[in-house]
Amino acid sequence: MRAGRRGTGMNDKKTKEVDGRESVSMLPGVTVGVMIAVIAFVLSFDALRLVFVSSGINPLLSWGGPLCVDGTILLCTWATWGFRKGHIRGRWYPWAGLVLFSLFSVTGNALHAWLNAGGMLPTWGAPAIMSIPPIALLYSTHLIVIIAGDRQDKLARTTGKAAGPDDGHAGPAAATPETAGTEPVRKENPRAIPTPTAGPEPGKATEPAPADPLDRYLFDKRKPTRIGERRRIRRTSRSTRTSHGPP
Secondary structure, three states, X not given: OXXXXXXXXXXXXXXXXXXXXXXXXXXXXXXXXHHHHHHHHHHHHHHHHHHHHHOOOOHHHOOHHHHHHHHHHHHHHHHHHHHHHOOOOOOHHHHHHHHHHHHHHHHHHHHHHHHHOOOOOOOOHHHHHHOHHXXXXXXXXXXXXXXXXXXXXXXXXXXXXXXXXOOOOOOHHHOOHHHHHHOOOOOOOOXXXXXXXXXXXXXXXXXXXXOOHHHHHHHOOOOOOOHHHHHHHHHHHHHHHHHHOOO
């Protein structure tokens, strides 16, 4: 009982509107409308198929004639809603197709009854009937192209607005905080500060230390080749050591 009361309360809330009036439930109307549409489509399909066969079309392909007529009616019905919902210019265009192919369907069903009553198909009837499929092809494709093109234009405008005035190309200043936070922080290594070294005082010239003759003899590339020069160098080194004394 509680569940039933809750369900009834929810339905009552759904049917109430802001104005205080109650809306009609859509389920019965949709169910009956779908049933009528299916039955009417089947009856019209059979009548139009026989009319196309009497006009000279291949019996194996006669099912395509009713689809071109009644199928285009369904397409135009959907397009009238699509043009209004999408605010597409030229709302008269799907309405014109809906009226035109509805006349084709009504005329074809009446012609089927005329033929079953013993009437004869007029000479102009077969060419007029066989011109319906190409008209349906041209009209249906053009109608779909109009709706699809309008949808693509709206998607492009929406994408352009979302991208910004620069057509989606963001400059370096347009970086978001998220992307800026993910960039690695560059750390600079501290440079070593050179410490001043004690150099010679200004005004005092540094005198080079006297070179030892033996060192000069051992490390100088330009070694003397004469025996006399070698002896002289040895004597000089001995005298130098003797003058300095023992360590």
